[in-house]
Amino acid sequence: MARDRDIAAFDARAPGYDRGRLGRLHHEIADRTADLALRLLPAPGRILDVGCGTGYLLRQLAARCPEAAGLSGIDPAPAMIRAARASTADSRLQWLPGTVEELPFPAEAFDLVVSTTSFDHWSDQQAGLRQCARVLAPRGWLVLTDQFSAWLVPTLAGSRRHKARTRPRAARLLAAAGFREIQWHDIHAVIINAAAARR
Numbered sequence: 257m258a259r260d261r262d263i264a265a266f267d268a269r270a271p272g273y274d275r276g277r278l279g280r281l282h283h284e285i286a287d288r289t290a291d292l293a294l295r296l297l298p299a300p301g302r303i304l305d306v307g308c309g310t311g312y313l314l315r316q317l318a319a320r321c322p323e324a325a326g327l328s329g330i331d332p333a334p335a336m337i338r339a340a341r342a343s344t345a346d347s348r349l350q351w352l353p354g355t356v357e358e359l360p361f362p363a364e365a366f367d368l369v370v371s372t373t374s375f376d377h378w379s380d381q382q383a384g385l386r387q388c389a390r391v392l393a394p395r396g397w398l399v400l401t402d403q404f405s406a407w408l409v410p411t412l413a414g415s416r417r418h419k420a421r422t423r424p425r426a427a428r429l430l431a432a433a434g435f436r437e438i439q440w441h442d443i444h445a446v447i448i449n450a451a452a453a454r455r
């Protein structure tokens with residue numbers, strides 16, 4: 257799907273995004289990603305969620321990290337950002353429109369960068385990972401949850417041929433972006449896995 261149509265589709269889905277079976281699935285993936293991130297880094301001070309959608313994951317992290325000073329969510333779909341802003345009064349959270357390829361943050365601004373089921377939609381996955389590395393403090397963690405599975409090899413034809421949907425492909429992009437200590441964690445139903453890596 258072309259980039260603008262992809263984002264327009266998420267914009268249209270925003271009002272009902274957290275409802276129903278799909279909403280519950282996204283929450284379960286986010287909960288497991290939060291568990292993993294806080295096992296790796298139990299008390300992050302500054303957290304970024306890339307492709308934050310309606311903000312469920314960042315709200316869970318805010319509730320579980322009372323010591324966190326700032327939590328930022330970024331997403332290119334304006335309706336997702338509006339829903340996220342309306343969802344909480346916690347002043348530690350900020351929600352910004354934008355893409356991972358052009359993160360509007362200074363270098364080394366975060367201790368933890370998380371992202372759930374967004375990576376596959378990034379228009380330039382390598383540029384996005386380089387931006388994640390840039391905004392992470394030295395030794396900070398990236399936790400990137402999405403579809404990474406050998407079962408997806410048949411989907412890597414046509415318009416999806418450049419997507420990093422397998423662990424080896426994603427690991428190559430992570431290493432090229434400067435990430436180290438790359439590790440893999442099962443999150444949901446074989447296909448959804450998390451890559452955790454350190455800057």
Ligand SMILES: C[S@@+](CC[C@H](N)C(=O)[O-])C[C@H]1O[C@@H](n2cnc3c(N)ncnc32)[C@H](O)[C@@H]1O
Nearest residue numbers: 266282307308309333355356372374377378379
């Ligand atoms: C399937 S939703 C996931 C939302 C949320 N992270 C969750 O787990 O429920 C994918 C999100 O990625 C966002 N997205 C698409 N392209 C992006 C990009 N280039 N940079 C950052 N986010 C992007 C979409 O707007 C959408 O909100």
